[in-house]
Amino acid sequence: MTDGMTAEPVWDVGAELGEGPVWVERDRALWFTDIKRRKLHRFDPATGGQLSWDAPDMPGFCLPAADGGFVVGLSDGLHRFDPGTGAFAPLAEVEPHLPRNRLNDAVVDPAGRLWFGTMDNGESDASGALYRLHADGVPRVMGGQCTITNGPAVSPDGRILYHVDTLGRTIHAFDLDEAGRLSGQRVFATIDPADGHPDGVSMDADGHVWVGLYGGWSARRYAPDGTLVDSVRFPVANVTKVAFGGPDLCTAFATTARQGLDAEALAAQPLAGALFAFPVTTPGLAGCEIKQGLTRAQDPQSGETRVDEDRP
Numbered sequence: 001m002t003d004g005m006t007a008e009p010v011w012d013v014g015a016e017l018g019e020g021p022v023w024v025e026r027d028r029a030l031w032f033t034d035i036k037r038r039k040l041h042r043f044d045p046a047t048g049g050q051l052s053w054d055a056p057d058m059p060g061f062c063l064p065a066a067d068g069g070f071v072v073g074l075s076d077g078l079h080r081f082d083p084g085t086g087a088f089a090p091l092a093e094v095e096p097h098l099p100r101n102r103l104n105d106a107v108v109d110p111a112g113r114l115w116f117g118t119m120d121n122g123e124s125d126a127s128g129a130l131y132r133l134h135a136d137g138v139p140r141v142m143g144g145q146c147t148i149t150n151g152p153a154v155s156p157d158g159r160i161l162y163h164v165d166t167l168g169r170t171i172h173a174f175d176l177d178e179a180g181r182l183s184g185q186r187v188f189a190t191i192d193p194a195d196g197h198p199d200g201v202s203m204d205a206d207g208h209v210w211v212g213l214y215g216g217w218s219a220r221r222y223a224p225d226g227t228l229v230d231s232v233r234f235p236v237a238n239v240t241k242v243a244f245g246g247p248d249l250c251t252a253f254a255t256t257a258r259q260g261l262d263a264e265a266l267a268a269q270p271l272a273g274a275l276f277a278f279p280v281t282t283p284g285l286a287g288c289e290i291k292q293g294l295t296r297a298q299d300p301q302s303g304e305t306r307v308d309e310d311r312p
Contacts, residue, residue: 006233007219007254010051015273018043018255019200020061021286023245030245031253032275033059040072040081043275045246053086053097061106061116064287073103078133093291094118094139098127105150105200105241110158110293113180116148123167130163132180133293142173142182144172144240151201156285160187162209166197171211189226189241191216204282212239212254219254236272237261244284245246252280
C-alpha cells in the first residue's frame with residue numbers, strides 16, 4: 001500500500017499529452033513521448049539528465065528493439081529510431097485506409113512480440129483496434145475495436161493481456177496463448193464516470209494492474225481478480241500511464257497531460273504535463289525488448305512494403 005502517498009514531480013516537461021513511459025534497462029533511463037508536441041523524451045533518474053528528440057509525426061510510443069535502437073509508433077505506422085542520430089526509418093505501414101487514425105499505446109510481451117493500439121485522433125469514431133506485429137514484419141488486427149485504445153499490458157506469466165477501452169471506461173482481459181492468439185475476452189474493471197477515464201495500464205511483479213486515470217487526479221492499482229487495492233493522488237488531473245524503473249524497479253514514474261485544460265485549470269495545475277514519481281513496495285516488471293518483426297515486410301514480387309489487413 002502507498003498509504004495515501006502523493007506523486008511528486010521529477011521533470012516539469014510541460015507535455016501536452018505525455019504518454020508511453022517505459023524503463024529501458026540497457027541505458028537505465030525512462031523513455032516517454034509527448035504525442036501532440038511530437039517529442040521523444042529520456043529521463044535519467046540517477047543524474048537528473050534530460051534529453052529530447054523531435055519526431056516527424058505524433059509518437060504514441062517508443063520501445064526498445066533487441067537488435068538496437070527503438071521502434072516508434074507514429075501516425076502512419078511503425079518506424080525504427082536511432083537516438084544517436086535522431087533518424088527515423090519506416091518499418092511497417094499501419095491503416096493507410098484510415099488517415100484520421102494514429103498509433104497510441106503499446107507493450108512488448110515476454111516473447112518479444114510488439115502489441116499496440118490505434119485510435120481516431122479526433123476521439124469520435126470507433127475506428128481503433130489492437131494490433132500485433134507478427135514475425136513476418138506485418139502488423140495484424142487482433143481485436144479490441146473501440147475509439148480510444150490504451151494499454152495493452154501483459155501479465156508476468158505472459159498468459160493474460162489487458163486492453164483499455166478509454167471512452168467505454170473499461171479494462172478488458174484476454175487469455176494469451178504461446179502462439180500470440182487472444183481469446184476469452186472479459187471485463188476486468190470498470191471506472192465510474194466521476195473518477196475519470198482509464199488511460200494506460202502497466203503491471204507489477206505480483207500481477208497487479210496499474211492504470212492512470214485521465215481526469216481522475218490519480219493512478220490506481222487493481223488485484224488480479226479486479227479488486228481495487230490502492231490509489232495514488234496527483235496534483236494534476238490528467239494521469240496517463242505508470243511505468244516502473246530504478247535499480248530495483250520500485251520507483252513508479254507517471255506521465256501526465258495538459259491537453260484539454262483551459263487557462264483557469266492550467267493556473268490551478270501548474271505541474272500539468274510533468275513527469276511524476278513515487279515509491280512502491282512491489283516492484284514492476286523488467287521491460288522486454290522487441291525481438292519479432294524487425295525486418296520490413298516486403299512483397300516478394302514488387303519488393304514494396306506490404307500491409308496485410310487480414311485478421312488471424
